[in-house]
Amino acid sequence: MMERLKVNLKDFSKDQQKIFSGREYGIAVRDKVKLDEFDQSTELEIFFIIPEYVVSLNSSFFLGLFGRSIRNLGIGEFERRFEFDCEPHIRKNIEAGKRRALLTSNVIDEYL
Amino acid sequence: MKADCRNAFLIRHALRKHELVLRRIKRNKNSVAGSFGTVPKIPSRVIRAISGRISGKMVGNIDRATELWNLKIPKIFSIIENPEESLDVIYTLSSLSRRTGIAGINFDHSECEKMDLCASALLDVVTLGLDLEWNSRSKKSKLVGVYPNDPRIRKLLQCTGLLSNLGFRANQEDIDSFIRMPLICGRRKVSRLYLGGSDHVTAVQRLIEYLDNCFNVAGYTLNVNGQQMVGEWAGEIISNAEEHSGEDTWWASAYMDLSLKGVDGECQLAIFSFGKSIYETMLESDPSTAQMKAIKALVELHNKRKFFGLFGARNYHECDLWTLYALQEGVSRFKGLEGGVDRGTGTVAMIETFQSLGCSVDAAMKPKMTILSGTTQIVFDGKYSLKSVTTKEDQLQQIISFNKENDLGTAPDIANVHSIRNHFPGTLIAFKFFIDRKNLDAKSRVE
Numbered sequence: 001m002m003e004r005l006k007v008n009l010k011d012f013s014k015d016q017q018k019i020f021s022g023r024e025y026g027i028a029v030r031d032k033v034k035l036d037e038f039d040q041s042t043e044l045e046i047f048f049i050i051p052e053y054v055v056s057l058n059s060s061f062f063l064g065l066f067g068r069s070i071r072n073l074g075i076g077e078f079e080r081r082f083e084f085d086c087e088p089h090i091r092k093n094i095e096a097g098k099r100r101a102l103l104t105s106n107v108i109d110e111y112l
Numbered sequence: 113m114k115a116d117c118r119n120a121f122l123i124r125h126a127l128r129k130h131e132l133v134l135r136r137i138k139r140n141k142n143s144v145a146g147s148f149g150t151v152p153k154i155p156s157r158v159i160r161a162i163s164g165r166i167s168g169k170m171v172g173n174i175d176r177a178t179e180l181w182n183l184k185i186p187k188i189f190s191i192i193e194n195p196e197e198s199l200d201v202i203y204t205l206s207s208l209s210r211r212t213g214i215a216g217i218n219f220d221h222s223e224c225e226k227m228d229l230c231a232s233a234l235l236d237v238v239t240l241g242l243d244l245e246w247n248s249r250s251k252k253s254k255l256v257g258v259y260p261n262d263p264r265i266r267k268l269l270q271c272t273g274l275l276s277n278l279g280f281r282a283n284q285e286d287i288d289s290f291i292r293m294p295l296i297c298g299r300r301k302v303s304r305l306y307l308g309g310s311d312h313v314t315a316v317q318r319l320i321e322y323l324d325n326c327f328n329v330a331g332y333t334l335n336v337n338g339q340q341m342v343g344e345w346a347g348e349i350i351s352n353a354e355e356h357s358g359e360d361t362w363w364a365s366a367y368m369d370l371s372l373k374g375v376d377g378e379c380q381l382a383i384f385s386f387g388k389s390i391y392e393t394m395l396e397s398d399p400s401t402a403q404m405k406a407i408k409a410l411v412e413l414h415n416k417r418k419f420f421g422l423f424g425a426r427n428y429h430e431c432d433l434w435t436l437y438a439l440q441e442g443v444s445r446f447k448g449l450e451g452g453v454d455r456g457t458g459t460v461a462m463i464e465t466f467q468s469l470g471c472s473v474d475a476a477m478k479p480k481m482t483i484l485s486g487t488t489q490i491v492f493d494g495k496y497s498l499k500s501v502t503t504k505e506d507q508l509q510q511i512i513s514f515n516k517e518n519d520l521g522t523a524p525d526i527a528n529v530h531s532i533r534n535h536f537p538g539t540l541i542a543f544k545f546f547i548d549r550k551n552l553d554a555k556s557r558v559e
Contacts, residue, residue, distance in 0.1 A: 014309030018339075019316045021347030024355060028305035055320070055336060056343035060351045089336045100441075102507075 007033055008049040018055040026064020035065070039072045050086035057090055062097030070101040156248075158241030159209050161359050161386035165537035168196075168203030172220075179215035180254065181208055189235075190228035191382075191542045192482045195489055198231040199534040205238045209245050216254030217242075219274065224260045227268055230382035230542035233295055233365045236277040264371075272367045291329070291377070293322040293366040298350065300360035312354060315364055316346045323379075326368045330376040330549040332556075345462030349383050349541055357387030357538055368547065375472045375548040386538035389486025390438045391431040407437050410520060419523040427531040428523065435488040436529050437520065441510040459483070459541070460498050460512050467494045469555065470545025479545035485538070487531045490514075496528065 009020065012029045020026075030036070038044050050057065070078045075098060084094055172183040183204060188194040208214055217239075239255065246253040257274075260266045269275055270282035271290050281287075296318070298311030320342045324334040334342065346364075353362035362385040368377040388396075397404050411430050414420060420428055437443060439460055463481045470479040471494075481492040498512045514524035 012306050012308055014307060014313075017308050017313060017317075019313050019320070019343045019347065020308075021316055021343065022310070022312050022351045022354070024300075024351075025305055025308070025310065025313075032306040056340040056347075058344050058347040060347060089340060093340070 002045050003043055004045045004047055005038065006047045006049065008051075009054065010049070010051050016051075016053050018053060019058065020054065020056070020061040021058040023060045023064035026061040026066075028064075030065045030068070035069055039069050045081050045083065048082065048084045048086075050084065050090050052087055054087075054090060057093040057097070059093070059097050059100055062093060063101055066097065067101045070098060075102060156209075156241035156245045157359070157361060158237055158386065159206060159245050162202070162206045162238070162537050163209060165535070166199070166203050166206050167535040168200040168533075170207060171197075171200045171204045174214060175218070178218075179213060180218040180256065181214050181216070182218045182220055185219060185221045185224045185227075185260075187223050188226045189224050189231045190226055191230040191234070191484060191540055192228050192480050192491075192544060193226065195482070195484055196532050196534055198234075199532070199536055201231075202234055202238050202536075203534065205235070205242055209242050215252070216256065219255070219257035221260040221265065221269060222258045224265050225262050227260075227265050227273070228382075228542060228544060229272065229365060229367060229380035230384065230540055232268070232273045233277075233363060233382050234384060234540065236274050236295065237297075237363055239274060240277070267371075268369075272365075289369065289371040291322070291325055291368040291370065293318065293364070295363060295365040297361060297363050300354040312347070312350045315350060316343050319346045319364065319366070322366055326377065326379055326547055327552075329368070329370065330547050330552055332549075332552055341462060341465060345459060346383075348459055353383070353385035353539065356390075356393040357385045358393075359385060359387030359538070361385065372546075374474050375477060375546045377547045378477075379470070379543070379545050379547060381543040382541070384538060384540040389431075389435075389488070389535075389537070390539060391434045391486050391488065394434050394438055403443065407434060410437065413521055414523065417523070423526045426526045428526055428529065429487070429531045431486060432488045432490075432524075432529050432531055435483075435485055436490065436514070436524060439483070439490070439512065440520070460492075460510075463492045463543070464498055466543060466545045467492065467497075469552065470543075470547070471551055472546040472548040473550045473554070474548075477546050477548075479543075481541070481543045481545075484532070484536055484540045484542075487533075487535050489530060489532050491528045493528070496525070 009029075012032070013020070035046075038046060066078070066082070069082070073081065078098075084091070086094070171186075172181055174181050181204075183201065185201060186194060186197040189198050189201070191198055205217075208217065243253055243255065255278075260269060267282070267286050267289070270280060271286050272292060276282065277295055296311075296315055298315050301310035301312070320334065320339050323342055324339075327334055327338075350362060350364075354360055362383065364381075364383045366379065366381040368379045370377045372378050394407070399405075411433060414430075414433055420430060420433075466481070467479055471477070478494065483490045483492075496512060496514045496518075498510050499518050500508045501511045501518070503509050511518060511520065513520045513522065514528040515522045
């Protein structure tokens with residue numbers, strides 16, 4: 001039986017904050033939520049609530065918060081275990097963040 | 113030097129907020145003195161950050177009678193259009209912090225015909241820093257100046273420039289001809305970061321509101337996509353300033369001049385930080401990472417193809433290639449990040465958006481932006497754009513190479529990517545664009 005952990009980004013913001021930005025901020029939230037421990041457990045799912053007034057989950061914040069989980073778990077497992085309750089424009093941020101976290105090759109590799 | 117009284121301004125009398133800071137420094141004077149009473153500590157973070165690290169030519173001379181340093185502001189005082197002469201002014205100010213026998217500075221703007229916000233804001237921040245430092249040494253300093261002959265530059269100086277940042281109040285009619293986001297100084301939040309509310313986040317939100325106000329003038333508003341784009345871009349720039357420069361403080365300022373004919377307004381925006389340049393932080397990356405190996409291979413290729421060197425009046429060096437490379441999608445300046453990619457192309461994407469939205473139907477009014485870091489200047493004038501390229505592993509990557517081929521293995525256009533003779537310790541980003549209802553109407557019809 002999977003256990004479900006609920007995280008509301010409102011608890012990690014101030015005064016109806018519309019923007020979540022900065023890699024260090026993302027990592028600080030990650031540490032507070034103990035996502036590293038969560039990544040180790042296969043019996044846990046996580047439900048992220050992003051308040052409707054939030055305008056942007058910047059890629060720097062997203063990658064600080066979830067980048068390591070995506071790389072550790074792989075995209076399939078990440079999508080299975082991380083659920084997001086958010087507006088459609090935030091969904092676009094999440095998809096862009098996932099793509100960036102998985103960008104492993106570089107166009108200049110051909111010069112190596 | 114005798115200045116025409118009608119054109120002279122005495123800045124010291126205009127100080128308000130700044131005086132409070134000076135008083136605090138005087139109170140703490142003993143604590144700022146060096147512990148052995150020989151070399152005084154430099155109390156100004158700004159002067160400390162640039163002193164000995166900025167390079168340039170000394171501008172002006174001392175008036176023996178008044179002991180004032182006559183600092184001639186160049187005809188074009190602009191980081192976008194004339195970074196070398198503009199940085200000479202900043203270099204001179206930072207050098208004066210250590211000179212003896214100087215009673216103050218006479219800022220001579222009389223011949224200044226063009227002034228951009230970035231150069232102006234940088235001058236303000238360094239002047240305030242210099243004044244703080246002189247005061248901490250109980251040195252009585254005098255800041256005086258000569259107004260520009262050009263009435264528009266005079267208005268800019270009073271409403272958005274040095275005088276405004278020193279607390280001088282211009283006449284209401286002039287103030288009303290600008291929408292301003294006054295100079296913000298932000299610092300990296302280090303404790304309880306997870307609670308949000310950092311200067312970084314506050315500044316990004318303020319910038320979104322400010323740009324929305326600017327577009328409102330032309331009857332448009334930033335929708336959620338527009339707000340996201342500004343948030344992503346501004347957040348990325350401030351993140352980089354906080355996390356890479358080693359100085360954790362940054363400045364941002366903006367204005368929209370509503371008095372221009374033919375457009376609703378001209379917007380200028382400047383964000384800068386002192387500390388390490390982009391090239392210097394890239395050099396600190398772990399040399400064993402694939403990214404570092406790739407950039408070194410690219411440098412080798414440019415070397416072999418003899419791309420580096422002097423071309424006309426411009427120089428292209430290895431550090432310029434490193435800086436250009438740092439702007440590409442997926443390039444990180446974080447040390448030892450295991451295969452991780454945590455930078456976007458927010459800066460370039462935002463610049464491109466403003467190249468499109470920020471132009472005017474009048475072809476003479478072209479938006480222009482620049483990134484200046486260390487000795488590298490990258491100019492965005494709309495000639496080249498960000499394009500998707502497929503990597504060996506079949507992934508899409510956004511690339512801007514500043515050449516027709518959009519190939520990082522080919523030399524970039526020297527007009528867009530080059531070295532300047534000065535070294536600026538930090539990174540400056542300057543934007544100039546227009547808000548023109550006719551252009552926005554045309555763009556929205558196309559969409």
